[in-house]
Amino acid sequence: MHTMWKGSISFGLVNIPIKMFASTEDKEIKFRYLHKVCKTPLKYIRTCPTCNVEVEWGNIVRGVEYEPGRFVLIEEEDLAILEPEYNKAIEIIDFVNLSEIDPIYFDKSYYLSPQDTGAKAYSLLRQGLKETGKIGIAKIVLRSKQSLAAIRVYQNLLVLETLHFPDEVRSVDLVPEIPQNIEVSKKELSMAIQLIENLSAPFEPEKYTDDYREALRELINKKIEGEEIEIPKEAPQKNIIDLMQALQASLEQTKEKKKNKKGRKKKTTAS
Template sequence: MHTMWKGSISFGLVNIPVKMFAATEEKDIHFRMLHKTLHAPIKYVKTCEQCEGEVPVSDIVKGYEYEPGHYVIVEEDELKAITPHTRKAIEIMDFVDIKEIDPIYFNKTYFLSPNETGDKAYVLLQSAMQKTGKIAIAKITIRSKQNLACVRVYENALVMETLYYPDEVREVKQVPGLPDAASTEVNEKELTMAEQLIEQLSGPFNPAAYEDEYRKQLQDLIQQKIDGKEVRHVAEAPRARVVDLMEALQASIEESKTKKATAKRAPAKRKKVKASASG
């Protein structure tokens, strides 16, 4: 696992040296853009809109477009001068209950492990957070950007989740076409059946029960092409069009009951999907 960042967790007057690792990874299959005839990779070059010539990296600067066609140039040393002092620290500011944070604020997850002589202090913070049921709200600078974050316990490790700032989360009132729940009449029978369907589909969260079916099919397609096999397309069976809401709810409940009964009689074996290659 590649170390992405080294620093410390600042916890009151306690500093815990830690290393940070990406906790998640994309499994998407990436394609290269090729020349249609030669099948050679296509290169992308940086060009200037005015002279249309290729621009070397040494001649590229950062500019902010404050109005169309007008830019202010910001130099690298000017950016370094305002880099927050928390560049090498996860500075804990508050402790809160995780249920107070809506999932819309969560961005990316990182594993934290103790570095150098930080084992004891790391376990101390981990144990105290487990016992109190609290998570820490912190700030950290990653790649010159100051991030809001939370530190919490995951299994036997501390993880850090970067959070969106409040002004980065769009207001719900900006969403067009949302119905007014207060003025939209809901049929009591339909509501009862909807609740019944929710109960029927409810159960403990098991992440292993889900897989990316499209990625699996794409992997199979690519492997068939590598093996020189004929690629066959199987049309998806058409689904019955149900117009009436009550009929749709009833059909969904019956389908859910059938699936659960089948699963109890013969538990399906799940095939582990191999990690995909990227191009």
């Protein structure tokens, strides 16, 4: 696994040299844009609309638009000035309960392992987090962007989760047409709760698969083999029924599924 970052975690005067690894991988099937006539992949050329010329990388600089059409230039030297202040030390600021953080704040996950001299301190923090049920809150700079971070235990290793800062999370007040003060009947609520209970199950991540990706891969393989692709018929639209009818029909459907599940379990146990 490729090491993408090296630094250290500190809490109090304890310092843990660590290495960071990407915890997930993108399985998305990538499309290339081709010239329809000759099937050649297209090139994307950087051009200046004012000078009407192609621009080489050596003539490209960073800039921030502070007023319409007016930019301040940011050179590599300017960014280098910030580096000593935001070095590769992740200082844990607070220890909090994971339940206090709403999932909307979470961004990306990274695996952490100790460097050669950090095994004991790494184990100490890991065990301390396990025993207290806490997670560490810190700040980290990755790819010239500072993020909040949560350090927690996942299985038997430390994981760093980057978090959005509060001002990066949009206010819910900006979302239009949210229902307010709409009453639901006790019967409707009772049936909705029962339906939720009927559909409840332990979280088993391995049972969830990317059906679209698998179907797309199958389609690609068929086209490679020269097979004819059948266009599926459009699914018939469901009749719109009122809320009570929908709840009742859903409950009957989930009850039947539960019976079938129990029956399969009994057969498996008996055999």
